[in-house]
Amino acid sequence: MTLWIVNGKIWDDEAGDLVTAHLRVEDGAIAAIERGGKPDTAGAETIDASGLLVSAGFIDMHVHLRDPGFTHKEDIASGTRSAARGGFTTIACMPNTRPVTDTPETVRYILDKAAREGVVNVLPIAAITKNELGRELTDFAALKEAGAIGFSDDGVGVQNAQMMKEAMLRARELDLPIIAHCEDDSLVQGAWVTEGEFSRRHGLKGIPNESEAIHVGRDVLLAEATGAHYHVCHVSTEQSVRLIRLAKSIGVRVTAEVCPHHLVLSDEDIPGMDPNWKMNPPLRTPRDVQAVIEALEDGTIDMIVTDHAPHAEEEKAKGVDLAPFGIVGFETAFPLLYTKFVKTGRWSLGFLLRRMTSDPARVFGLKAGRLEAGAPADLTLIDLSSEQTVDPASFKSKSRNTPFAGWRLQGWPVRTIVAGRTVWQAD
Numbered sequence: 381m382t383l384w385i386v387n388g389k390i391w392d393d394e395a396g397d398l399v400t401a402h403l404r405v406e407d408g409a410i411a412a413i414e415r416g417g418k419p420d421t422a423g424a425e426t427i428d429a430s431g432l433l434v435s436a437g438f439i440d441m442h443v444h445l446r447d448p449g450f451t452h453k454e455d456i457a458s459g460t461r462s463a464a465r466g467g468f469t470t471i472a473c474m475p476n477t478r479p480v481t482d483t484p485e486t487v488r489y490i491l492d493k494a495a496r497e498g499v500v501n502v503l504p505i506a507a508i509t510k511n512e513l514g515r516e517l518t519d520f521a522a523l524k525e526a527g528a529i530g531f532s533d534d535g536v537g538v539q540n541a542q543m544m545k546e547a548m549l550r551a552r553e554l555d556l557p558i559i560a561h562c563e564d565d566s567l568v569q570g571a572w573v574t575e576g577e578f579s580r581r582h583g584l585k586g587i588p589n590e591s592e593a594i595h596v597g598r599d600v601l602l603a604e605a606t607g608a609h610y611h612v613c614h615v616s617t618e619q620s621v622r623l624i625r626l627a628k629s630i631g632v633r634v635t636a637e638v639c640p641h642h643l644v645l646s647d648e649d650i651p652g653m654d655p656n657w658k659m660n661p662p663l664r665t666p667r668d669v670q671a672v673i674e675a676l677e678d679g680t681i682d683m684i685v686t687d688h689a690p691h692a693e694e695e696k697a698k699g700v701d702l703a704p705f706g707i708v709g710f711e712t713a714f715p716l717l718y719t720k721f722v723k724t725g726r727w728s729l730g731f732l733l734r735r736m737t738s739d740p741a742r743v744f745g746l747k748a749g750r751l752e753a754g755a756p757a758d759l760t761l762i763d764l765s766s767e768q769t770v771d772p773a774s775f776k777s778k779s780r781n782t783p784f785a786g787w788r789l790q791g792w793p794v795r796t797i798v799a800g801r802t803v804w805q806a807d
């Protein structure tokens with residue numbers, strides 16, 4: 381079956397600009413990209429993308445689908461629809477579910493349910509330790525065999541260095557990454573905001589930057605010693621950036637990600653005791669925000685991820701001390717970054733797209749993420765001129781925990797295509 385997507389604009393790296401192109405899709409894959417001219421679409425299904433950006437579908441290597449076990453927050457059906465609305469076509473889900481994704485059965489449950497009820501590609505990440513308790517490693521080989529693409533105890537840090545070293549040795553043997561949530565528990569002690577202006581003004585205990593960076597420092601040394609691919613989750617501090625930059629400069633196999641909220645918000649933006657501004661890692665100081673932006677720009681940080689972390693309204697309503705950490709991310713990520721960094725002239729559109737498509741694909745060895753013949757026809761169509769106000773009530777996610785409600789943003793996805801099939805379209 382042939383599908384043509386005609387008259388769209390694609391980013392051309394050589395030209396450093398948008399050019400008009402027509403994409404021919406055959407059997408779920410991109411068969412050809414024709415620049416300019418008028419394609420012969422006779423008899424084929426055709427999508428007119430006039431006035432729209434056509435990008436490779438976004439890839440998000442850090443998300444929480446809450447399935448199994450916390451399906452009142454999100455499930456695979458709602459989470460993948462939320463992803464599709466945000467323009468994401470491949471997502472990697474974290475194992476802090478119930479049960480924790482620490483057995484081949486749970487990995488298979490996720491893949492089976494995603495195949496039946498999901499609308500985008502779902503890549504399961506399995507736990508490093510059983511029940512994410514940090515006491516005993518999971519069976520990495522069996523988890524890989526079942527379909528896990530990497531290992532993480534996201535939600536908590538692996539506190540024991542020997543445990544982490546052993547994990548890296550085993551991951552190295554299987555050629556899969558360790559994807560680390562970096563947090564030293566002994567340095568955190570119940571705080572919910574960073575040490576900074578906000579915590580001082582309100583007399584709150586703060587989460588110090590070292591609680592993250594101390595794990596990064598430890599783990600790049602372990603990655604150097606073991607040769608494992610070590611990927612740092614949601615980098616938020618200047619100190620972590622410095623360590624990753626140093627490790628990369630000496631050839632350690634380290635890669636890293638950053639979330640939109642850590643690029644756009646600092647602790648000084650927190651309006652008050654609002655649980656929708658509570659996430660882990662916390663919003664850091666303006667100096668840290670500058671450091672992670674520069675790190676993303678110079679390649680120290682490889683990619684953007686949302687860390688989509690849905691929580692139910694009644695859970696977030698418990699107040700800042702009791703509410704769980706986390707904010708939803710899929711449905712605001714692109715317009716937020718387009719508005720804040722591309723519209724303002726700081727980044728080219730091509731740069732933003734790369735960090736959301738081909739860079740995660742390169743780091744994790746995925747076939748998607750590129751607009752080229754032979755690649756899967758996972759595509760996102762975006763109206764770069766459309767302006768909308770963020771309305772959590774419109775989210776496809778089951779949860780609404782966002783600090784961006786009411787923000788006026790530009791550059792909204794309008795249609796998401798996975799393997800040549802439209803999985804979401806704006807009304």
Ligand SMILES: NC(=O)N[C@@H](CC(=O)O)C(=O)O
Pocket residue numbers: 444476534535536561658659660661687689690704705706707
């Ligand atoms: N980021 C968060 O604030 N929360 C995540 C856990 C995590 O990513 O560490 C969650 O699962 O809710």
Ligand SMILES: [Zn+2]
Pocket residue numbers: 534535536561562613614660661
């Ligand atoms: Zn985490």
Ligand SMILES: [Zn+2]
Pocket residue numbers: 442443444474534535687689
């Ligand atoms: Zn997470």
